[in-house]
Ligand SMILES: CC[C@H](C(=O)O)C(=O)SCCNC(=O)CCNC(=O)[C@H](O)C(C)(C)COP(=O)(O)OP(=O)(O)OC[C@H]1O[C@@H](n2cnc3c(N)ncnc32)[C@H](O)[C@@H]1OP(=O)(O)O
């Protein structure tokens with residue numbers, strides 16, 4: 001089911017400051033900020049040779065990462081995104097095994113313009129998992 005690791009996401013309290021750290025301090029290539037109001041976040045991607053780091057900050061009143069940042073005010077690793085080639089087949093197979101698919105279970109379009117779903121962190125050793133169909 002799982003393909004490549006698409007990205008590791010870090011929730012940050014200040015995206016501009018985080019971009020400076022990755023761009024200036026670490027010398028990495030960082031994309032322009034992308035506001036995703038449907039997802040309640042603004043993101044950038046740090047382009048790496050073998051994967052990406054997604055830096056995300058809350059956007060709007062009802063961001064799904066607001067509570068995470070209240071619990072972790074300095075930020076922290078938020079989710080892992082794995083690639084799948086058929087997100088509906090993956091979802092149905094996971095549901096059959098009792099995995100909780102978040103939201104209404106219908107894929108939404110993510111930052112890369114591809115369908116994504118999220119799996120409850122409590123079902124995977126305290127790690128929020130995102131699946132992205134490529
Ligand atoms: C899709 C666009 C973009 C992309 O890559 O394309 C993105 O990745 S957008 C990313 C932002 N969107 C999401 O994260 C959507 C899915 N997330 C959610 O629905 C929520 O964040 C949720 C339900 C996972 C947690 O929400 P919240 O913290 O408000 O809920 P709870 O307080 O009830 O938490 C329940 C329980 O889970 C623990 N928790 C929460 N978040 C995480 C996390 N990121 N990693 C690990 N554990 C997490 C939380 O501490 C609670 O644990 P407990 O022991 O019960 O206190």
Ligand SMILES: [Co+2]
Nearest residue numbers: 009054081130
């Ligand atoms: Co993500």
